[in-house]
Amino acid sequence: MAAGWLWRRLCQGSAFPVNYASRIMQKQYFLPNSNLMGARLTGSHVDTQEPKTNPLVSVSDEPETLYKRVSLLVKGHDKAVLDSYEYFAVLAAKELGISIEAVHRPPKNIERFTLLKSVHIYKKHRVQYEMRTHYMCLELKHLTSSTAAVYLEYVQRNLPEGVAMEVKKTKIEKIPEHIQEPVWDTLPPVKETEVKS
Secondary structure: OHHHHHHHHHHHOOOOOHHHHHHHHOOEEEEOOOOOOOEEEEOOEEEEOOOOOOOOOOOOOOOOOEEEEEEEEEEEOOHHHHHHHHHHHHHHHHHOOOEEEEEEOOOOEEEEEEEEOOOOOOOOOEEEEEEEEEEEEEEEEEEEHHHHHHHHHHHHHOOOOOEEEEEEEEEEOOOOHHHHOOHHHOOOOOOOOOOOO
16 A cells, blocks of 8 residues: 555655655665676666776786886985985885885085175175085885886975985896807817927
8 A cells, every 4th residue: 555655656756856766776786706896786687897997007918127226316405304305205115115225315515606795896805605415315125117116206296395306226137148158158269389498
C-alpha cells in the first residue's frame, strides 16, 4: 500500500525531488576483482571500469640513469638565509632517503669598490662598498635519475630570494666495448734484443 502510494507520488513528481529518487534507484556497490580495480553494479546491469591509471605517472622501459654524486652549490649574500636553507635541504634529503656525503662551506668571496665621495674634487674623501658572497656546498651520493629529479625540483622551487644554485651531476656509465679488453692483448709481441758492450 505504502509502496504504491510512494510510486504514484514519484511518478507525479510532487513528493520527493528527482535527485533523491535517482539516488534511491542507483545504489552502487563495488566488488573487488583481480583484473580490475573495481566493478560497479547499478540496478540490474553490470558496468566494468577500465583499470585506473594515473596520467601524471609515466612508465618507460629504458633503465634509470645512476648518479655517483650530485653536488649543489648554493650562493647568496645573507649568511642566515643560507643557514636556514641548508637545514631545509638536508631535512628534505633525509625525508627522501638520500644519503648525504658532505656539507661544507667554501670560503666567502668579498668584492670591494672604492668611490670618490664628491663629484669633482676632494680626492681624499672616499667611500668603500663591499659585496660578500657566502657559499654552501651539499654533496649527495648514489642517486637514481628519478630521485634526483624529484629532489632537485622540490629544492629549487623553495629557493629563497637572492640565492642562486649550481648543480653538478656525476653520472655512472658502462665501460665502452672498445675499451673493455686491454690494449696490450691485441698488440703484436715485441722482440727483445740483447745489448753487447
